[in-house]
Amino acid sequence: MKRSLVLPRAGQLLVSTDLHGNLRDWRALRAVFEASPPDTHWVVLGDLVHGPDEQTARLKPQLYGFEDQSAELIDELFELRERCADRVHFVLGNHDAGHVGFRHTAKFHTDEVEHLESKLTPRQHECAQQLFSNALLAVVAPCGVLMTHGSPGDALTSLALLDGPLPPGPGNEERIVAIGETLWCYGQRGEVSQRLLQRISAETALDLRVVVHGHDRDESGWFIEGGNQAQPVIFGAPDANKKYLCVDLAKHVESPEALEPSLRSLH
């Protein structure tokens, strides 16, 4: 199974990162997509599920004061993918991955996978399995952007290494490590991402300059690392700072700073 996708050379690209069960933020993004031109592609960069526990929500309400509605997000992404699968692209996050055989996360509960699974209806369980087991791990925009949940490093020698069943079975250490990096790594040193962008550029015959990823947090809603990685932040930023990207697929992106005019406030 193919785990990466190359987008068209024209049209509009929306990129959003971690939602962690925030239904209001999801619906705001969906409304943007629904109101966008028909040549719009939306890349959802993982960690759809697993919201804050009640204590965290109480202690930091400006960042985490929302109800965990992961089950509803599964329903609504599944429904949208049924209508617009060719334009709505879901990239697996490490939290989602726990539901399809990867290591379970323990950010807000001892076992967040078990916590959510215990609340899902059989239908929601089936939708989650379909969404997450068929998810992408990387999306490439020919305008110069590589999109992943984490920020992969030297182990991701080729996008082809991502292809195949999830989780990777035993015996293919190279693939296990490459997928692990793609799901779990935070920002890389600039030279590591530079090598990655050069390898994937050579593989795809494109000129890729920036890794846009999720997985991390920044209260300002946007950060750049290493001169070649960037994240628009939703989860972990206050409402006023939550951001997504709206990129022109026809215009080459030379640097993370060149994406700043493409930042949009979510609320």
Ligand SMILES: [Mn+2]
């Ligand atoms: Mn993550």
